[in-house]
Amino acid sequence: MDPSEPTLPAHPVLDCAAQIDAALSEVAVVDPVFMTTAQKRRALLALHGLESRVAALRLRVVAASADVAADEGHRDVAAWLAHRTHSDRAGARRHQRLATALDQRWHALGHALTTGAVNLDQAHAIARTLDDLPTDPRHGVTAQVRADAEAHLITLAATWGPAELARLGAKVLEVVAPEVAEDAERRRLLAEERRARRGTTLSVRDLGDGTALIKARVPVATAQRLTTYLEAFTNPRQPANQAARGRQDDASASALGEPVPYQVRLGKAFCSLLEVLDPRRLPLHGGDATTVVISIDLEDLMSGLGTAALESGDRITAGEARRLACTAKLIPAVLGTGSHPLDLGLSARLFSPTQRRALAIRDKRCRADGCSIPAAWCEAHHLVPWSLDGPTDLANGILLCSHHHQRIHDDRYLHSRMPDGDVRFSRRR
Structure with missing residues (x-):
């Protein structure tokens, strides 16, 4: 009770x-341990039931x-309760919405809460769930149907918890x-899809x-589609005669005694997905095919020890540029003295689909020792x-999974x- 409140009439x-x-x-001083x-x-x-009735x-x-x-x-x-009780504003608003719903629409539910x-x-x-039901009687959801739905869900509450009630509802x-x-x-899904399209955002x-x-x-x-694509990278199906190996990066991680969290695997899979996108299937960008140009000095490209610049001005290592050039549809702009362009390599330097199939028939798996991707x-x-000047031919090609392809371009290995x-x-030691 607030001691600052004046004496009030009995109620x-x-x-x-x-x-x-x-x-x-x-x-208050009784110890439940006894x-x-x-x-x-x-x-x-008993206390749980009383808590619900007090809340009601x-x-x-x-x-x-x-x-x-x-008045204030x-x-x-x-907002008044959150201010006076120093409680969470979002929680107070959530309870107010329920109070309004019970008072104005769902009287049977309010009575069920009051009685416990x-x-x-x-x-x-x-x-x-009840508020999500259609409100237009022309769609067949009459007041009686809504009342029947309310009664049915109250009955289910004797058996099921909130999550199950939401699914059943x-x-x-x-x-x-x-x-x-x-x-x-159909109408509910259509409304959800429209709201989802209106609310779609992405920021970097x-x-x-x-x-x-x-x-x-x-x-x-869209999210489920993306998840399916990413999980194809993180958990490829293995041949029936091989033991299950888990996610793609798990083999190397377990060798180091470091489990790889699922979110990390999805993040790496997202990077891999972007690298294998074919720009020829993307919209034109600036009147040309969507490509990424990486500028790099000839000496740095040969040694793999320098840095390269993306079109945005951001920089990556020469080793990463060399790795990307193996699979990504990018254009390496090789610069000589004074940053003069010496060569503008084309994505034709990548292995062709026919060559990829031939490599798959020959190698059958990632050729890293012990890997079965x-x-x-x-x-x-x-x-x-x-x-x-390594040729793009079968004799100079080898299949590596994404993880080991990064390792072979990693100067730490x-x-x-x-x-x-x-x-x-x-x-490296």
Whole structure:
């Protein structure tokens, strides 16, 4: 109770609050550790039920307290409560929405919360589901159908929790009004898709440490499509006679004793996906095919120890430029003294689809020692780099998975060919 409040006339709600406060004060110093198991079990269930009933009473008061907010100039009672109780504003607003829904629309649900038949979390889930039902009677969802849906979900609350109620609620019309369920589902999905398209956004922010933060909000179908593509990179199917190996990078990570989190694998897969996109299938950019030009000095390209510049001005290592040139559809602009262009290499330096198929038939898998990533998920690598006049032919090609293709261009690692043609890697000491 707020001691700054003036003495108020008696009211049953205030009397109830005072009695609860007094009862809680009496047990404030009681240590539950001395309760028996049966007493704790009964107390937990009883207190949970009481908590829901107290919440129901609070929501009923919230629904009738617009004058409280107006009296002190607040936007609404949620803003007033958050200010006076120092509570979370979003949570207060969420409870206010439920209070309004129970007071104006879902009286049976409000009664169930008051009696303890549903708890607060269940009430939120049921109210959201009911509010998502079509409101136009012309679509067949009449007031009686909505009342039947409310009663059905309250009955389900005796068995299911909030998450399950939300899933069951999405199909409630199939139970209470199957004759209109299909049309209502179509309208609901259409509205969701329109909202998703309107709300689609993507932003890219350079963090200044060699990484960028990509944040996107897209339709769920698009997100699932992207996830499917990325998981194709992170978890390719293995031949039936091979043991399951998990994600693509797990073999090397486990060798180092470092598990690779799923989010990290998806991030690496996203990079791989962008590298294998065919610019010939993308829209024209500036009147030409969408390409990336990397400028690099001839000496740095030959040694692999310098740096290269992207069209944006951002810089990458020469080793990374050489790796990208193996698979990415980019144009390496090789510069001589005074930054004069010496050569403008074309993506024809990449292995052709026919050559890729021939490499797949020959190699069958990633040729890194101990790796079993199948050929379909591998990249073609020049044994003698094209920057050193290495030919793009089968004798100079080898298949490597994305992980080992990065390793072979990583100056922290040494690599050597084994008698069977596989490549063995070792960390520089």
